[in-house]
Amino acid sequence: MSNTAWRNRAASKSARSKASLPAPDRARAGDLADRATQVTAEWAPTAARVLLGLVLAWFGYHELMAPQLWTGYVPVIASGSGLALAAVLVHGWVLLMLAVAITAGVVLRLAAAVAALLLVQIVVTLTITGGLTDLTLRDVGVLGLAVCLTGATRQRALLTA
Amino acid sequence: MRIAGDTIGPRGIAVLAVSAVVGVLLGLHGWSGRHNGLPSTLASSAPRPSAPARVSRPARSPATTSPATPSPATPSPPPSPGPKLSSQSYASYSYQVWPGPLSTAAKAAATGLVIAVHRHGSGIMVTAGVAGRPAPTPRFYPAGAKVFVVEAALGDDSGNSDYNLGDDGLVVTNSQERILQ
Numbered sequence: 001m002s003n004t005a006w007r008n009r010a011a012s013k014s015a016r017s018k019a020s021l022p023a024p025d026r027a028r029a030g031d032l033a034d035r036a037t038q039v040t041a042e043w044a045p046t047a048a049r050v051l052l053g054l055v056l057a058w059f060g061y062h063e064l065m066a067p068q069l070w071t072g073y074v075p076v077i078a079s080g081s082g083l084a085l086a087a088v089l090v091h092g093w094v095l096l097m098l099a100v101a102i103t104a105g106v107v108l109r110l111a112a113a114v115a116a117l118l119l120v121q122i123v124v125t126l127t128i129t130g131g132l133t134d135l136t137l138r139d140v141g142v143l144g145l146a147v148c149l150t151g152a153t154r155q156r157a158l159l160t161a
Numbered sequence: 162m163r164i165a166g167d168t169i170g171p172r173g174i175a176v177l178a179v180s181a182v183v184g185v186l187l188g189l190h191g192w193s194g195r196h197n198g199l200p201s202t203l204a205s206s207a208p209r210p211s212a213p214a215r216v217s218r219p220a221r222s223p224a225t226t227s228p229a230t231p232s233p234a235t236p237s238p239p240p241s242p243g244p245k246l247s248s249q250s251y252a253s254y255s256y257q258v259w260p261g262p263l264s265t266a267a268k269a270a271a272t273g274l275v276i277a278v279h280r281h282g283s284g285i286m287v288t289a290g291v292a293g294r295p296a297p298t299p300r301f302y303p304a305g306a307k308v309f310v311v312e313a314a315l316g317d318d319s320g321n322s323d324y325n326l327g328d329d330g331l332v333v334t335n336s337q338e339r340i341l342q
Contacts (some may be wrong), residue, residue: 064187068195069313070330085195092191093184100180106173107164159173 045149046156052145053103056115063092068096075125094118102149106159112149119143211246242339246332249340253313255332259285259308270312274329289331305336 013089028053065069067088074087101111119142126136162169246252256267259278262270275296278290285298285306313328332340 059240060184064184064191065189066186066194066313073326076246085192087190089191093188094182096184096187097177097180100176104173104176106177107167107169109167110164161178 013147016069035132042154042156045152048152049102049105049149050106051156052112052115052142053099053150055142056102057098057099060092060095060097060099062063063095065087066146067092073125077131091118105155108155108158112152116143116146116150119146182197191212241333242335243342244340246309246338246340251313251330251332254313255309255311256308258310259287259306270310270329272312274331276308276310276331287331300333302341303335304332306341307334307336307338308332309315309334309341 008076027032070088071081071084072090074084076083079086094114097113098115099117101107102115120125123136123139123143128138130136162174246255249255254270256264256270258267258271258276273292275288275290275292277296277299279286279299281301282299284303285308286301287306287308288296290296290301309332311328311330311332337339
């Protein structure tokens, strides 16, 4: 069966199914769908913000609490050195600040842009050291979230005061 | 106040200031505890009773153990027992690799490391290093010794690569699970 024929059949089946509903029910279903779309459009960017904030907060907290476990990720610098430890602590602190800023919506787009830059650095470093793997691509997804928030203009629950 | 097109008010500044202070306090806590966990390296340090040896550089292949191959290395004197492994902070993420069989978690934890255990006379010879790097000198441990691989976060492993060997280590205990290395 061609694609066009399949699409026509599906459309006519859907139309029959809608026509079988009484008019008030159809209107109510349409309202519900519209409302769901509206709520999603309003709150999805906020959900994205909170979820990205959670990721950054988790890593920031653990880097600050146990920096010695994270020095293996520091590029160039020897993992056992104090400099690597300090680099992890600074990185953890920046992540924590970004997490708070993004979650609370304080200077959101700037924070998201900085987070995106950090994630670019992480993705590039991981790709150089280990190639394109599942871990690297997962970080590419998080990078995408940060990039989206960089351009987000519609946000709820922002702390602008 | 406007920064990069976004408005920031007193509450926003207060929230950022509080989180900055909290971050500094957490960082000070982390810095003060930097010697806890996995501080020493296999290549550079002598056996330490209170901490597992840490593998020093990145690498990419699974750990192996072989049950009965004699080793050509000269046995070194066995170290004196330290505290019990169960009393250490890393006990919850230590996985037994000897005696076997290897659990799935132990196999995952050993990603990027080469751990070889051979029977040698009345004890065992243990070699642990990073895959793709020259193997360090084997160490001798008396009979009944147990070998554990330490991996704080399995999430840094992908395939046969370990991105962060900073949270990997090796612990050898005696039969009472007191730490020898």
